Amino acid sequence: MTFLPPKNTSEASANITSNTKSVIEGISIDCVIFSFDKKNLEVLLVHHAIGESAGKWGVLGGNPELEEGIDHAALRILYELTSLDNIYLEQLKAFTDPDRVRSERVITIGYYTLVNREDYNIKASVSVFEAKWFKINEVPKLIFDHNEILEFSLMQLRNRVRQAPIGFNLLPEKFTLLQLMHLYEEILGIELDKSNFRRKILHMKLLVELDEKQQDVSHRAAKLYKFDEAIYKKLTEKGFNFEF
Amino acid sequence: MTFLPPKNTSEASANITSNTKSVIEGISIDCVIFSFDKKNLEVLLVHHAIGESAGKWGVLGGNPELEEGIDHAALRILYELTSLDNIYLEQLKAFTDPDRVRSERVITIGYYTLVNREDYNIKASVSVFEAKWFKINEVPKLIFDHNEILEFSLMQLRNRVRQAPIGFNLLPEKFTLLQLMHLYEEILGIELDKSNFRRKILHMKLLVELDEKQQDVSHRAAKLYKFDEAIYKKLTEKGFNFEF
DNA sequence: CCAAAAGTGTTGTTGATACACCCATGT
DNA sequence: ACATGGGTGTATCAACAACACTTTTGG
Numbered sequence: 001m002t003f004l005p006p007k008n009t010s011e012a013s014a015n016i017t018s019n020t021k022s023v024i025e026g027i028s029i030d031c032v033i034f035s036f037d038k039k040n041l042e043v044l045l046v047h048h049a050i051g052e053s054a055g056k057w058g059v060l061g062g063n064p065e066l067e068e069g070i071d072h073a074a075l076r077i078l079y080e081l082t083s084l085d086n087i088y089l090e091q092l093k094a095f096t097d098p099d100r101v102r103s104e105r106v107i108t109i110g111y112y113t114l115v116n117r118e119d120y121n122i123k124a125s126v127s128v129f130e131a132k133w134f135k136i137n138e139v140p141k142l143i144f145d146h147n148e149i150l151e152f153s154l155m156q157l158r159n160r161v162r163q164a165p166i167g168f169n170l171l172p173e174k175f176t177l178l179q180l181m182h183l184y185e186e187i188l189g190i191e192l193d194k195s196n197f198r199r200k201i202l203h204m205k206l207l208v209e210l211d212e213k214q215q216d217v218s219h220r221a222a223k224l225y226k227f228d229e230a231i232y233k234k235l236t237e238k239g240f241n242f243e244f
Numbered sequence: 245m246t247f248l249p250p251k252n253t254s255e256a257s258a259n260i261t262s263n264t265k266s267v268i269e270g271i272s273i274d275c276v277i278f279s280f281d282k283k284n285l286e287v288l289l290v291h292h293a294i295g296e297s298a299g300k301w302g303v304l305g306g307n308p309e310l311e312e313g314i315d316h317a318a319l320r321i322l323y324e325l326t327s328l329d330n331i332y333l334e335q336l337k338a339f340t341d342p343d344r345v346r347s348e349r350v351i352t353i354g355y356y357t358l359v360n361r362e363d364y365n366i367k368a369s370v371s372v373f374e375a376k377w378f379k380i381n382e383v384p385k386l387i388f389d390h391n392e393i394l395e396f397s398l399m400q401l402r403n404r405v406r407q408a409p410i411g412f413n414l415l416p417e418k419f420t421l422l423q424l425m426h427l428y429e430e431i432l433g434i435e436l437d438k439s440n441f442r443r444k445i446l447h448m449k450l451l452v453e454l455d456e457k458q459q460d461v462s463h464r465a466a467k468l469y470k471f472d473e474a475i476y477k478k479l480t481e482k483g484f485n486f487e488f
Numbered sequence: 489c490c491a492a493a494a495g496t497g498t499t500g501t502t503g504a505t506a507c508a509c510c511c512a513t514g515t
Numbered sequence: 516a517c518a519t520g521g522g523t524g525t526a527t528c529a530a531c532a533a534c535a536c537t538t539t540t541g542g
Contacts, residue, residue: 420521421521421522422520422521438520438521438522439522439523439524442521442522442523458521461519461520462518462519462520463518463519463520463521464519464520464521464522465520465521466520466521466522467521467522
């Protein structure tokens, strides 16, 4: 699932501002963007300055073009906001908001993505939107049915994280075991035992121990690990379990 | 999720034959119907007699109306074919078939349902379609991207069946433990140990032992069980696991 | 030396797995 | 009597939870 972003940003943003007629009627795309900042799971919300929903926050949205697959559309819209490509993207499902009926958009396809906060901070400065990270339990009332979409994506994230190591997409490339543990604790809303977590995750042989340690911490520095994609692929093929 | 079927069938079938203009452009609905017949997991396919796809088989499809939620549309379309209501229904996701682009339908919302074969046999005789059950591994090449949709729904079924006792929707109200076990074996494509399966499923306390036994079998008659919805609800709230 | 987090070790309990075995019933 | 599936019992092993403990490092 690789997306080739347009060569320059003016071309990209043109797709949003100028509402060309090649857009599919009745269908929109909404994309929940998750990130993990030190201790908290967060969502990126977009501020609506114009139109009927002015002043309110919502999930990132857009419209698929006629000759464009919907996954591709989601990646494109995502790229326009965050300047990130090669992002973990998964479709949730199609939503119909009863309140939307008779208004422009009848059906929206929901997506969620997991982005690494470091990458975002580096690249997102070019964004044309006003966007802000919200802690997951400090999300305000959103436009349309976006609260429902967010709720659903959280549920989906909690489920998927137990079946595959997708959580890694939220972490920097190199991380400590406790960072990883805190991530799981935050997403699943549970407390984990340090010792047992260690044993279990190391037992899976998914992590590669690096020769590096944490820097500038006021306590014993922890070993850094990275996630080995090759090993992951092998394991996914015969199916494996990530229960915690 | 209860659907109120139209009072008479002529009203129902009118929705398909007369293509009213109130249909949402660019969106269709496709519905995979699973059933379990003694030993085999099966899908209900519909024969296309007219149009460009004449002679081929496909999953049950239809179009949502403008003021209709998509879940409701799926239930309605389902009712038109099977005369069944109160069916287990779950949305899969939205699909875009690259080959469909530029043809009428651009996006389709996939659904899958689990029906009890006995109920179907009783009610389905009134259907206006030519429909047939296919064993899951004897499915021919289908129209459009329907093979992909079927494949995806199978995957989803295999996943969901491990997390919630939805498999019960495929069985008659009263069943034996070995019928239930064979169901899991067939869906998951694995072999299970009779003794261990018993212990595990009974330990969950989800089943209610009935005072009845099998009739007319040429071996020792097995006790019949039924599935207690009240207990299920209680358990789902705190979450439980169905791994086998 | 103390706080704070890293990292190791131990032990009891639970549950999965792999069997062996007996029971009831129609042909 | 035997085939077929129904149903019970048991021994072994692996995984998990709970908790106590030692180590490293900055201030």
